[in-house]
Amino acid sequence: KQEVTQIPAALSVPEGENLVLNCSFTDSAIYNLQWFRQDPGKGLTSLLLIQSSQREQTSGRLNASLDKSSGRSTLYIAASQPGDSATYLCAARDSNYQLIWGAGTKLIIKP
C-alpha cells in the first residue's frame, strides 16, 4: 500500500531564503507525482507535475525533482516571498490511478 510522507510538517523562514520541501513515498510504481499549494480554507492549486520518466520540472521560482529509486521528491523554492506562505502538498498517482497524498508542509515566510 502506497504511503506518502512530508517532512517537516511546518517550516518558518525569513523572506528571500531558498528552501526545500521533502516528499517521500513507499512504492516506486507510480505514474507521476504532483505538487500542490493550498491556502487556508481553499482548494488546491497545481504547481508542478513530474511524470515517472522525468527527473525534474521547473516553473518560475519553483523546481521539483523526482527520484523513484529512492522514493523521494523535493520542491525547491527560490528567493521566497511572503506570498509563498501556504500549505504545500505532494501526491503520488499510484498503479490504481488514485492520488495518494502527504499531510502537507505548512510554510510561513516572514517579511
Next chain:
Amino acid sequence: DAGVTQSPTHLIKTRGQHVTLRCSPISGHKSVSWYQQVLGQGPQFIFQYYEKEERGRGNFPDRFSARQFPNYSSELNVNALLLGDSALYLCASSVQGAYTEAFFGQGTRLTVV
C-alpha cells in the same frame, strides 16, 4: 476557460440527513475524482469516474456514492450523515486518468451538526 466548479461552497447539515455535492469539470476533461480532506490532513480518495464509469473507489462506507453524467459533470451523495463526515470535499478533473495533471475546484465545506 472556466476551471473546475463545485457547488455549493458551504453547507450545514444535521446528523442523519442526506447531502448531494456537485462538480463541473474543465471543458474537455473526461475524468472526475472526489476527495475528502479533514482539517490538518491530506485529502483521501473517495471515487474516480472516467467516461461515466466508476474506475476506482476508496475506503469509504456505502453511505458514499457518486455518478458521472453524459456531460462529464458529477455528483457525490452521502447518506445518513455523521459528525465525522464534516470535511472539505474536493473534486478534481483531468483529461484522462493516469498520466495527466489533476486540477481541483475550490471545494465544498460540509459541516454536520
